[in-house]
Amino acid sequence: MSTQSDGPLSRWADRSMKNPGQVYRAMFYVAAFFFIVTTLFPFYWLVVLALTPNQEILNGFAAPVPEGFNVAAFAQVFEQVPFHLYMFNSFVLATSTTIIVLLIASLAGYVFGRLEFPGRGVLMLAILAISYFPPAAFVVPLFDIFTGGSPVVVPFSELVFGSPVNLFTPPRLVNTPGAMILPFSALFLPLSIFVLTTFYGQIPDGLEDAARVEGTTRIGALFRVIIPLSAPGVATAGVLTFISVYNEYFFSQIMALGNQPQQWSPLVGGILSYQTQYTTSFNLFAAASIIGVLPVAILVVVAQERIVSGLTAGALKE
Amino acid sequence: MARVKLEHVTKRYEDVTAVDDMNLDIRDGEFVCLVGPSGCGKSTTMETIAGLTLPTEGEVYIGDREVTRLPPKDRGIAMVFQNIALFPHMNVKDNISFGLRLRKYDSEEIDRRVQRASDIVQLEGMLERMPDEMSGGQRQRVAIARAIVRNPDVFLMDEPLANLDAKLRVHMRTELQRLHKELETTIIYVTHDQAEAMTMSDRIAVIDSGELQQIDPPLVCYNEPANLFVAGFIGSPSMNFTPGRVTDGGFTSESYDIEFDPASLGLSPGDSVTLGVRPEDVYPAEQRASVSDPSMTIEARTDVIEPMGDEIFVYVVTTDEMEMDFEAAEAGQLLMSVSPDSTIDVDQDIEVVLDRSKVHLFDDETGQAICHGLSPNAQTGTTTETETEAGDDD
Structure with missing residues (x-):
């Protein structure tokens, strides 16, 4: 050289x-x-x-x-439409969905991660498979159910019994958070179940046994020992769910029959309402988007450390 | 404080039987060791007592209550785990008081009890530490404090000392015995280390492949083992076994004969038996005078010598041929323990005698002990057998 x-x-x-x-x-x-x-x-x-x-x-x-x-655009955002209400809607939807998802996914994650039972693998695979269905596949039947009035019947009961067997008639849920939180929870559960299963499965059996001998039930051990020790995983699942629902538009735009905040139209619905038949306020679009992103940005910064360790620790031994 | 009783407890997994028809009756305040090789079912037995595993069949009693289906928290037990299992997200005080807080004790009572428990296990000034800031021995003490703070009826200890280094293990062994003396609580202790079992327990329950082999005080297990397994498992180094046959005049094997009257033991010539003798009951022939009931002299040759300091282990080969395959060598070999000032050297011809009053005979078919001691005046194995049976029937 x-x-x-x-x-x-x-x-x-x-x-x-x-x-x-x-x-x-x-x-x-x-x-x-x-x-x-x-x-x-x-x-x-x-x-x-x-x-x-x-x-x-x-x-x-x-x-x-x-x-x-x-800079006035940032104020104009709130003058032209009640943007804070749209934000509130998305915030409420995201928060309730996250709570429901974390609760159910924790129980499911405990069962999948820590108990041996026949059919566990098949069941887990089924949950994951369903999570890959396009949400659009569910929209029509769900919309039909949530508009109310049409009873849910036992499938094929008409053929067997001559007349359809009604199970129940669901209430009219469109334009309410229920019509959005229910499908969101179902759609985002599989990912959270998967994340939490991995985490809960890694907590040593001895810790759960110790908690149970010391005086908790299995569920008590889950909430007092397993979940606190899986904080990164819970944070990951929670933040992913929260952001997904906060940004969601497809379902909520259909389940909210109009674009008004009173109809629980979400954040994206609010942003789009700066476009009217004759005007398109691009600067307000942009300003509203920035305002809308802020809460999520703050959330991610706060939870960042946990999320990062959560996304990587899932694959490794704690 | 309570007595613990297992009645016909069986635990089957899909293809294995971990515990097979286990009957145990552990008295109030007793220190019982469950001992056996790994995978013998001793931990599963303990888990059924704790309620962490439900037995497939049988009942568990603690005190006067049947607890077979009761969750662990309602059984009045406390447990120390092999991997210690302190909650890593709580400091020492929160770990110790975990069970008390769950039971809604008021904070003064909690403080008082935590203080007392940590005094007993000498954890002064460490209550604010996190488990990962402590050494193995300290963590083990926290785990013990967590167990004693609730004044449980029964302590369950699942190899609590297995993860400690040798010196600390011996220290904690005496600590545990002191603790037992002080608390007078029933302690059930699982270990695979027969030395631990011998030194600490009131009674040893020897378990093999899911079945209870013998439950007796340590010295009875040592001197009057119920069967071949117990004889080989208890004692270190383990007992010498020589397979052979009964003849008109006693016992014969490929390497040596021992004379006794087979009729008095209900044996007939031709029965195949295994003779067992502990290393300390084999003597060089010149010490014949000091042996209480010496056997005939056995010609042998020294093979390997292991000086231990307080004694010397001498492996002597009793078959004539020195060149032989490993298995035959194993069968014809006797381990002898001699005093440290002995001048025995390797590859030296030697004559040895056995103490016939300390020789055990086992039935080859069943593995059960036939007798302990061959001299007419020595006690026979019947006591042990009846005791074991009594334990089973209880």
Whole structure:
């Protein structure tokens, strides 16, 4: 290998061969920079759009910096539509769904993760398989049920007994949170069950036995020992569910018959209501999106440490 | 404080029987060790007492109550686990008081009891620590404190010392005995270490492949083992076994003969039996005078010598040929324990005698002991057998 210093490039190459750590560090910065730019640029562009007056956007502008500094857009968001109500709706939907999901998934995760019973593998596979069904497949029957009035009958009972056997007539749930929380809980359960099964399965049997000998029931041991020790997993499942429901639009837009906050239209419904038949306020779209993202961003920052360890620890031994 | 009784307890898993028709009667305040090789069902037995495993058949009694289907928390027991099982998210005080807090004791009572329990196991000044900040021995003491703080009727200990280093284990062994003396609570202790069982317990329950082999005080298990398994398991180094046959005049094997009257033991010539003798009951022939009932002299050759400091273990080969395969060597070999000042050397011709009053005979077919001691005046194995049976029938 030549050690001659005939140019800056060959000197650099020489140096980096002797000291590859330096190059790796440089590569890390390049890669990190790339990912940060691609991730954060859309958000930056939201800020640009929010601060640029709508007229400028409609006229077309090419600059990568805002044309003007129209902070008023952030206030206008709340003046034009009751955006805080839409946020409240999404927040309530997300919170209730998360609570329900965590509760049921904890019980299911305990059973799948810690008990031996025949058919466990098949059942777990069925849950995972169902989670891959497209949600659209459920929309029509659920909408039919939630509009109320049509009784739920035993399948094929008409053929067997001559007349349909009614089980019950569901109440009219459209335009209420019930019509959204129920399907959300069902849809997001499998992922949480899967995450929590992995975590609960890793808690040593001795700890649960100790708790039970000391005076808890099995459920008591779950809540007093297993769940606290699986905090990263619970945080992961909870945050994933919360964010998914908070961003959800497909189901809620159908189950809320109109786009009004009184009909439990969610956050995305609120954002879209800045578009009317004749006007499209791109700057308000952007401003509302930023405001809508903030609670989730805060949640993730707060729970970040736990989520990261949760996503990685699932595969490893605690 | 309570007596613990198992009646015909059987635990079957899909294809294995972990515990097979176990009958145990443990008296109030007794320290009983369940001992056996790993996988023998001793831990499963303990789990059925604790209620962590439901028996397939049979009943469990603690005190006067039948508790077979009762959840662990209602059985009045406390348990110390092999892996210690402290709750890692709680400090020492919360760990110890966990059961008390669940039972809604008021905080003064909790403080008082935690203080007392931690005094007993010498945990002063450590109540605020987290389990991962403590050494193995300290954690073990916390686990014991957690068990004693509730004043349980019965302590269950599942190999509590298995994960400690040798020195600490011996120390904790005496601590546990002291604790038992102080609390006078029934203790059931699972171990695979026969030395632990010998030193600590009032009675040893020897278990093999899910079946109770013998339950007796340690020295009875040692001196009058009920069968081949107990004889081989209790005692270290283990008993010498020589397979052979009964003849008109006693016992014969490929390597040596022992004379006794077979008729007095109900044996007839031709019966195949195994003779067992402990290393300390084999003597060099020159000590014949000090042996209470010496056998005929056996010609042998020393093979391997293991000086232990307080005694020397000498492996002597009793068959004539030195060149033989491993199995035959095993059968023709006797382990002899001699005093440390002995001058025995390797590969040396030697004459040994057995103490006939300490020789055991086992039936080859059933493995059961036929007698303990061959001299006419020595006691026979009948006492042990009746005792074991009595234990079974209780």
